[in-house]
Amino acid sequence: MNPALETLALALREHPVAWPALFLGAEPHPDLFGATAWQPLKPLADLCAAAGMALSDEPQGKFRSVFFLPGKTKEETLAGFVLAHDLLALGGTLVISLANTSGAARFEKEISRAAPLLFSVSKNKCRAFAVSNTEPWDTAALAAWRDLAQPRLIPDTAFTVVPGVFSAGHIDPGSALLAQHLPPSLRGEVADIGAGWGFLSNAALAQCPNISRIDLFEADSRALACARKNLIGPAEFYWHDVTTGLPAKYDHILTNPPFHTGQARDIGLGHAFLTTAAKSLKRGGTLHLVANRQLPYEAHLVSLGLRPRVLEETGVFKVISAS
Numbered sequence: 001m002n003p004a005l006e007t008l009a010l011a012l013r014e015h016p017v018a019w020p021a022l023f024l025g026a027e028p029h030p031d032l033f034g035a036t037a038w039q040p041l042k043p044l045a046d047l048c049a050a051a052g053m054a055l056s057d058e059p060q061g062k063f064r065s066v067f068f069l070p071g072k073t074k075e076e077t078l079a080g081f082v083l084a085h086d087l088l089a090l091g092g093t094l095v096i097s098l099a100n101t102s103g104a105a106r107f108e109k110e111i112s113r114a115a116p117l118l119f120s121v122s123k124n125k126c127r128a129f130a131v132s133n134t135e136p137w138d139t140a141a142l143a144a145w146r147d148l149a150q151p152r153l154i155p156d157t158a159f160t161v162v163p164g165v166f167s168a169g170h171i172d173p174g175s176a177l178l179a180q181h182l183p184p185s186l187r188g189e190v191a192d193i194g195a196g197w198g199f200l201s202n203a204a205l206a207q208c209p210n211i212s213r214i215d216l217f218e219a220d221s222r223a224l225a226c227a228r229k230n231l232i233g234p235a236e237f238y239w240h241d242v243t244t245g246l247p248a249k250y251d252h253i254l255t256n257p258p259f260h261t262g263q264a265r266d267i268g269l270g271h272a273f274l275t276t277a278a279k280s281l282k283r284g285g286t287l288h289l290v291a292n293r294q295l296p297y298e299a300h301l302v303s304l305g306l307r308p309r310v311l312e313e314t315g316v317f318k319v320i321s322a323s
């Protein structure tokens with residue numbers, strides 16, 4: 001179990017709070033099943049649903065307590081503070097928990113400059129800390145965090161992103177390299193798996209006039225919402241865990257596969273993407289992917305019955321097509 005989640009549950013046992021509660025970044029824990037859950041990542045949202053938690057895409061109203069397990073980036077954590085604030089009833093309690101290595105002490109200090117600290121519990125190399133809103137939070141801090149939470153454009157492009165999504169500050173150089181190698185002859189039905197905010201799909205639609213439809217599959221609902229804004233053309237959008245397979249077969253599949261789960265490196269996730277792709281290609285279809293050059297994807301593709309060809313290898317990336 002996620003140690004930050006265990007620490008959150010421990011802190012709530014030591015310092016009971018009022019309910020009803022909202023759980024931002026929710027993961028299943030028996031002590032927290034009664035909370036309304038918000039979770040943008042589909043595999044974790046599926047776990048919450050399987051545990052019987054009530055999920056909300058867009059939480060509304062006011063809760064007497066808000067629990068928050070932040071994601072990976074500073075911006076998304078601070079954006080989460082302001083979201084939590086807006087959903088917290090007057091006199092309510094916000095409890096945040098994260099790993100020490102993710103800056104728990106720094107974020108505790110940051111939020112306690114804006115709101116009165118109620119308690120702090122350290123355990124499992126994590127820290128859970130709570131603030132109340134019995135009195136108004138510091139308006140300058142709230143305004144600065146609110147600003148960070150706003151959608152913004154990737155510099156020098158028309159692409160919209162929000163904090164926390166993959167490659168929120170720039171176009172991923174690996175994906176940019178793959179886009180240079182997409183054959184203009186791609187045609188028919190195409191899937192973009194792990195589509196993020198839509199860069200690869202946008203490049204494919206712009207460069208390959210014979211694509212009849214592109215289906216974007218992405219686990220992060222925030223990224224998918226950006227992709228909907230970023231794409232013009234025949235595209236469908238699916239909030240979907242690619243490791244569970246795809247609902248259809250495709251003439252071509254594009255991917256820059258993830259190889260991290262949370263903070264940890266996870267080659268198995270990349271392999272699962274390639275397995276799904278191999279199962280979802282029509283006869284004669286092709287897979288187009290980019291990966292860090294040290295990742296051993298060619299052998300896995302061969303084991304799936306595909307024939308990989310390295311189209312370009314740089315100091316960092318390799319672009320592979322497989323038929």
Ligand SMILES: C[S@@+](CC[C@H](N)C(=O)[O-])C[C@H]1O[C@@H](n2cnc3c(N)ncnc32)[C@H](O)[C@@H]1O
Nearest residue numbers: 166175194195196218219220241242256257258
């Ligand atoms: C390396 S990024 C590539 C994003 C996008 N294609 C681009 O070029 O900017 C991998 C993407 O896979 C998504 N992802 C991770 N695990 C996933 C899963 N199980 N199912 C679907 N998408 C997933 C991540 O949220 C991320 O957006």
